[in-house]
Amino acid sequence: MPPRKRATRASKKAEAEAEEAAAAQQTTAQLEDTEMAEPTADAPAEAEAAEAAPEIASESVLEATKPTNEAQPARTDVAAAKEDTQNEAPKAPPKAKGKGKGKETAKADPAPTTEKPAASAAPAASLSAVDRMARFKALQARAKASSDQNLKAAAAETQRVSTDSSQLTSLRRKHDIASHKILKAEIEEAGGDFERKRAWDWTVEESERWDKRMAKRSAHRDNAAFQDYTQESNKVYKKQIRNAAALAAPDMEQYARDKLAAVEKAAAEGTLEIVETADGELIAVDKDGTFFSTAESTSFADNRPSKEAIDRLVNDQRKADEASLRKRRERLAKNGDDADVTYINEKNKHFNQKLARFYDKYTTEIRDSFERGTMI
Incomplete structure (x- = not known):
């Protein structure tokens, strides 16, 4: 058979195979259209198979139109048949919709999606x-x-912990005393009266109060002011009153509010009558005499002190305890920390000291024997 006829048969065979491939592709496209509402996981594989169908058809055409050693002169005809077959081959099927379409789009355009976020x-x-x-x-x-x-x-x-406040106070006191002495010496050397010149800075009332205060202080220091415990308690009470008046003034607003509340309560109970005078002034009239407190009244028990008042009371008690401890330390410092306390007050202490001066030379051996236990 001549090479021309062989090429014609090969081209016809290739055309038939191409038509079969096109029919298969159309069938695949119809199936994809029917399953578009519910895409399956095999959609990408079917799309790839549809895309690979034209390539398979073209390869079969090439194999069919491949000339043998005997038909080498007909290469141009075979090439022409190949071109005709490729022209007659259908184009790639439409891209699958749904998930397959999204995947193909992501595969086709990977560069723009990655370059823009990077930029x-x-x-x-x-x-x-x-x-x-x-x-x-x-x-x-x-x-x-x-x-x-x-x-x-x-x-x-x-610095605060390492500094002794008592030493600082002592240094300040010594400095004030030294300044006072230096000033007094300078004025006396100049021929002036120191007390008169110092009195120019104070009024007569202030000077009298100061002299009275210094006289009391000297009397207390010498322990000559003590007569009985009642007077000592009265002295402490007056001192507390002075300190309370200096620390906190009476709260008149709170007093007015408490008084108004008490009047309203008594008026509501009927024990107090509010009478309006001709001038428009309101007067509270006590009907049975129970509004104002007496010796038998217990209205003070209903009082609720404020937090500030409680804090002041606690601070005063703390200061009193500190003063008592300070006096005890001073007393022990005079007699020695290891000395036995054989007295109940200062008067008893002085009496014991007098006895010790006269009788210690007779009782020392007896006391030592009692302490050693050899006397028993």
């Missing part, structure tokens, strides 16, 4: 780095400020 992420990354650095610097500054404050507070606390 926009660079400034954001740089801005975030700047913000992080600024926050880091702010945290460093705050840590340094806190460290400096803690160091200053620790130094102040160390």
Whole structure:
């Protein structure tokens, strides 16, 4: 058979196979259209098979039209048949819809989706780095400020603990006494009267009050003012009253509110009658004499002191305890910390000291024997 006829038969065979492939592709497309509402996981595989169908058909055409060693002169005809077959082959089927379409789009255009975020992420990354650095610097500054404050507070606390307040008070007192003596000596050397010149800075009333106060202080120091415990308690009470008046003035507003509340309560109970005079002034009239407190009344038990008053009471009690401990330490310092306390007050102490002066030389051996236990 001549090479021309062989090429014609091969081309017809290729056309038949191409038509079969086109029919298969149309059938696949129809099936995909019917299953478009519910796409399955095999949709991408079917789309790939449909896309590969023209390639398979073209390969079969090439194999069918491949010339043998005997038909080498007909290469041009075979190439022409191949071109005709490729022209007659259908185009690629439409892309599958649904999930398959989304996947094909992502596969087809990967570059734009990755390049745009990368371009926009660079400034954001740089801005975030700047913000992080600024926050880091702010945290460093705050840590340094806190460290400096803690160091200053620790130094102040160390200085406060290491400093003895009693020594500071003693130094101030000594400084004042020295200044007073120096000023007095300078005025007397100049031929002036020190007491008269010092009195120019005070009024007569202030000077008299000061002299009276100094006389009381000297009497208390010499323990000559003590007569009995009632007078001592009265002295402490007056001192507390003076301190309370100096620390907190009477709250007149609270007093007015409490008085108004008491009047309203008595009026509601009927024990107090509010009468309006001709001038429009309201007067409270006590009907049975129970509104104002008497010796038998217990209305004071309903009083609720404020928190500030309670704090003042606690502070006063604490100061009294500290004063008592201070006096006890001073008393022990005079007699020695290890000395036995053989007295109940200062008067009894003086009496015991007098007895010791006269009878210790006779009783020392007896007391030592009692302490050793050899006397029993």
